[in-house]
Amino acid sequence: MRWRRCGEDAALLDCDSLDQMRAAHATVLAARPDGVTDLVPGARSLLVVGGLAAVRSLLEGADLTHPPAGDPREVTLDVHYDGEDLALVARDAGCSPDAVVELHTGAAYTVAFTGVAPGCGYLTGLPDSLCQPRLETPRTRVPAGAVGLAGEFTGVYPRESPGGWRLLGHTSTPLFDAHADPPALLAPGDRVRFRSIR
Amino acid sequence: MRSLEVVAPGPYALVEDLGRPGYAHLGVAPSGALDTVSLRLANRLVGNPEGSAGVEALLGGLSVRFTTSATVAVTGPSVSVDVDGRSFGSHTPVAVQAGQTLVVGTPGAGLRCYLAVSGGIAVEEALGSRSRDVLSGIGPAPLRPGDVLPLGPVRGVPAGADVVVPAAAPEDLVIPVTLGPRDDWLESPAEGLSAWWTATAESNRVGLRLDGTPLRRAAGFAEAELPSEGVVTGAIQVPPSGLPVVFLADHPTTGGYPVAAVVRAAALSALAQARPGTRVRFRLS
Numbered sequence: 001m002r003w004r005r006c007g008e009d010a011a012l013l014d015c016d017s018l019d020q021m022r023a024a025h026a027t028v029l030a031a032r033p034d035g036v037t038d039l040v041p042g043a044r045s046l047l048v049v050g051g052l053a054a055v056r057s058l059l060e061g062a063d064l065t066h067p068p069a070g071d072p073r074e075v076t077l078d079v080h081y082d083g084e085d086l087a088l089v090a091r092d093a094g095c096s097p098d099a100v101v102e103l104h105t106g107a108a109y110t111v112a113f114t115g116v117a118p119g120c121g122y123l124t125g126l127p128d129s130l131c132q133p134r135l136e137t138p139r140t141r142v143p144a145g146a147v148g149l150a151g152e153f154t155g156v157y158p159r160e161s162p163g164g165w166r167l168l169g170h171t172s173t174p175l176f177d178a179h180a181d182p183p184a185l186l187a188p189g190d191r192v193r194f195r196s197i198r
Numbered sequence: 199m200r201s202l203e204v205v206a207p208g209p210y211a212l213v214e215d216l217g218r219p220g221y222a223h224l225g226v227a228p229s230g231a232l233d234t235v236s237l238r239l240a241n242r243l244v245g246n247p248e249g250s251a252g253v254e255a256l257l258g259g260l261s262v263r264f265t266t267s268a269t270v271a272v273t274g275p276s277v278s279v280d281v282d283g284r285s286f287g288s289h290t291p292v293a294v295q296a297g298q299t300l301v302v303g304t305p306g307a308g309l310r311c312y313l314a315v316s317g318g319i320a321v322e323e324a325l326g327s328r329s330r331d332v333l334s335g336i337g338p339a340p341l342r343p344g345d346v347l348p349l350g351p352v353r354g355v356p357a358g359a360d361v362v363v364p365a366a367a368p369e370d371l372v373i374p375v376t377l378g379p380r381d382d383w384l385e386s387p388a389e390g391l392s393a394w395w396t397a398t399a400e401s402n403r404v405g406l407r408l409d410g411t412p413l414r415r416a417a418g419f420a421e422a423e424l425p426s427e428g429v430v431t432g433a434i435q436v437p438p439s440g441l442p443v444v445f446l447a448d449h450p451t452t453g454g455y456p457v458a459a460v461v462r463a464a465a466l467s468a469l470a471q472a473r474p475g476t477r478v479r480f481r482l483s
Binding site for chain 1: 219220221222223224225226324325334336337376377378379380425426427428429430432433450451452453457460461462463
């Protein structure tokens with residue numbers, strides 16, 4: 001791990017792996033040192049805004065191989081597996097579309113970090129055969145609620161946007177509502193499962 | 199209800215306060231007024247708490263009619279301010295009566311004018327703020343003719359006569375930065391950033407886009423892909439083109455290109471007033 005300066009009151013903790021980042025994130029979240037105003041997980045890093053001295057000393061003394069379990073929320077998302085790329089994903093995984101649905105609904109996921117748009121979570125825990133590259137040509141329009149995968153991540157597009165993820169299906173569950181509490185259905189650390197509905 | 203009606207919004211007028219920091223982990227930008235120094239000043243002039251919501255009017259041009267008496271002030275760059283045809287000028291509190299119309303002119307330099315009204319603009323909050331975030335679409339929509347904006351109750355006393363300095367909008371800006379977090383990804387980043395860059399017309403509340411001699415990736419990082427990581431306001435991100443973007447209040451909360459340096463918070467208000475064509479260089483501090 002390595003700290004990198006990021007302006008006057010923030011620093012980026014470079015981690016060796018996603019698991020190490022998650023452990024550092026869980027450790028800081030559990031202790032919530034004074035002065036920390038933002039804690040933003042990335043794919044291999046953790047951005048800490050405010051309270052830097054306290055976070056540094058907390059992590060120096062922490063056993064990151066046994067991070068605090070915390071109290072993760074568990075979210076189940078109902079998905080219509082009717083995505084445009086289901087056949088492509090099945091072909092590359094060497095199985096049938098039904099088997100892709102079984103694989104995707106059978107795994108347990110964790111929200112690693114967010115980005116792109118409010119409420120857009122990057123979920124880890126994809127079965128190996130579903131870790132597939134982005135589309136060579138991104139779509140100019142992906143509808144809100146589209147469920148897709150790319151690289152080691154799966155997730156849901158919270159609103160209509162361009163995008164290059166391979167689409168498995170869609171959910172009608174809202175991912176983000178600025179007037180709801182909490183506003184985002186998915187936050188870093190949350191556990192997620194997908195359930196197939198017809 | 200105290201309110202004002204938008205007669206004409208000018209080129210682009212938004213309701214902004216000091217934003218909604220603290221939601222970056224959910225993908226929500228801090229947003230808020232780009233030139234916070236000017237919004238705070240406008241609020242002080244009319245007796246509001248500094249963080250009250252006002253109107254951020256790109257290149258002025260804003261015209262509003264009041265349904266109530268109020269104290270108003272326009273800040274940002276120096277600009278003409280008329281009430282029912284009578285000239286008052288910016289950077290001073292002005293008492294308006296119900297039925298009167300205020301017209302903000304076009305500033306000769308700078309970019310963003312701020313209108314504060316006693317009681318503050320009291321539109322509904324989203325995530326604790328009334329700010330419009332242009333990237334995510336959170337907060338009140340850009341103002342249109344006929345919009346009626348509610349005003350809050352008046353609590354404070356307008357500031358008395360004072361000498362108030364308008365926001366400077368020089369043609370050349372020297373901006374203090376701290377190096378990192380990914381300066382090692384770029385070849386001679388300090389030297390490259392200290393050259394003159396030019397603000398382009400593609401700039402907006404998401405980022406100030408710069409043109410100049412492209413920065414180059416350091417040896418060993420030429421083809422490297424950066425895993426998505428959190429970014430802060432003021433981050434100078436360097437995309438594959440080598441032309442930097444300074445992230446402003448409505449920036450994406452994570453990004454996949456290296457950030458060479460971060461602008462000191464006190465200098466962000468000056469960048470908010472940088473018109474296309476303004477020359478910018480960065481100084482390590």
